[in-house]
Amino acid sequence: MSDPIFLRPLTAPDADRGEAVEFGPDKALALDCGRTLTNWRLAYKTYGKLNAARSNAILICHALTGDQFVASAHPVTGKPGWWETMVGPGKPVDTDRFFVIGSNVLGGCMGSSGPASTDPATGKPYGLDFPLITIRDMVRAQTFLIDHLGIDRLMCVMGGSMGGMQALQWTVSHPERVVAAMPIACAARHSAQNIAFHEVGRQAIMADPEWHGGAYYEHGTQPSKGLAVARMAAHITYLSEPALQRKFGRNLQNAGGISFAFAPDFQVESYLHHQGSAFVDRFDANSYLYITRATDYFDIAADYGGVLAEAFRGCKTRFCLISFTSDWLYPTFENKRIAHALNAAAANVSFVEIESDRGHDAFLLNEPQMFATVRGFITAAAASEGVAG
């Protein structure tokens, strides 16, 4: 199968690209949509060492546009791993003690099977022939990887945003395999506003004539403008209004004043443009369609008669939930809803709301209270499993 990483210019040619595991027909992946992937692959990267008891594994699930490069340089951009502040030697998720696994989600574009991968049936990129996927499918795919790595139970599954959704789904679909779970800045379902913003992004991509109905690979092009607009719209939702005001306010690009033209006059405009153009250099537009759709479909309670608590009935996993006060994408009340459901299911749960004006993206930033919470929770989970300190 093709590896989309190699289709792009690499600014860091010597970077560690991690590993990938291919699953053949004996490891067919049955999807929620009813289709089955019979030749598929997951790309992953590990940090630290698995102990002899195989009891110190932590799975880090990534957000919408994240990847397996949690704590090492991104092979395309050359930038540091997206959670290097959280994961590494001596960090809150301490790779001197734990075996950390980052895995590119099914549907992604960093080596796992997705719409940019080659369809074995045609020898061409899937495009829109790739099956629609769900968060549950992503998690199901990860169980194959965990099996492949010889791990029976994960000491912890954690992640922010869509990563938190996967962590929650693990505890619902495979509770016996998860000792502890840390869903951060997430929700148990996508709200109408969440869906609406995603649909704007999808429409921006599909409106771009370079999208070619999803078959742009064959045209040697990509819907860069549409994808950039999608990213810009989404990026606003990742930041709080106060943070934008503090960071940019009405600051101008040029001290000379406004230009009376449509080029960026305000620094916030240039910042958004940069976010848009940097994104198209590293992300596949169809993957963006598939992964946003997966999150829109996410609604854990839906499978339990609309009663979220029922999803967690009998679950022995130990939970720690974290939300941020200024996160308006997945606000505190959505996280509290999960905490209430876990309490109603008599699960073991703690919940921390962290004061921050940085909006949803706070989970990716230097938030000392988050780090302290994660360190404490993971230390307790390790102790409960008898993992050496």
Added chain:
Amino acid sequence: MSDPIFLRPLTAPDADRGEAVEFGPDKALALDCGRTLTNWRLAYKTYGKLNAARSNAILICHALTGDQFVASAHPVTGKPGWWETMVGPGKPVDTDRFFVIGSNVLGGCMGSSGPASTDPATGKPYGLDFPLITIRDMVRAQTFLIDHLGIDRLMCVMGGSMGGMQALQWTVSHPERVVAAMPIACAARHSAQNIAFHEVGRQAIMADPEWHGGAYYEHGTQPSKGLAVARMAAHITYLSEPALQRKFGRNLQNAGGISFAFAPDFQVESYLHHQGSAFVDRFDANSYLYITRATDYFDIAADYGGVLAEAFRGCKTRFCLISFTSDWLYPTFENKRIAHALNAAAANVSFVEIESDRGHDAFLLNEPQMFATVRGFITAAAASEGVAG
């Protein structure tokens, strides 16, 4: 000059299109950008009768995509006027007592000069050769209309959103001509987040190849897809998260369940699509660029050393400000900022925050407390001017 209204299919051919006034070289309009319009026009519509003392005029300023059809059918869509709940016989703004003027803003596309108008210098549509405009320019243009109608002082200037910005600007630029002002759900400046959302919309339009650098008129086309995406993104900001959740939640289009495809599965997606497609039938994409830019440039305090109160120093206008609790586009704190500045300038101001979960668009909806506030304030303004009851 061309009239963009007539370039479009009319679903209500017999509808009243209002009037327009042409200003020749003797009424040149000097703009903030340094350019001057020497042949320009404003389209307007009036309701009720001007009294003998010419003291009962109320100017209604419209929002971003509004127009002069405040209280009568829109000639393109055939839909009721955008503020028929507020303006009409016996309504809070009572056309049995007051002479109400609705005017399409400079830069608009319902008959006033804008980028779709014919450039007298070339005989072709202006496109991007139309000068960039500001809220102050819009207000300056309105003073010519008010002069044309023989009105010295307006009993009231009012409007919501960008209409409220114009009302504020009137009291700063021409305080002696405004007895009372009602800025509703607005701000004295555009925030970084406001600018960011507008820039996403502009980029969506300019990314559409049918935009042709703004010269699409000559290609017999328009950037419909880009404009629809822009409208969809903006529309989300007009509604509150709770209202979206209450109205749509995760309700599906088809009772059969999700489709595992990219067509709209959720009702909120179909609703947004409808908002986008209905908009492109009635609005000019370049006008959208110009008018959003004008609001981004809006910052009253900037001309007064950053001190908003200085803008209102000595102003004798009587103010009433209204905000809505769930409006996150122009939140209550932005409206309070205006109230504080007016108080600091010793102006006559009252401020009402109305409890509503309908977000920014509440000002267009059936909000009894807003109606009662408007009725009371206008009655008091009329009494102060000795307008007969």
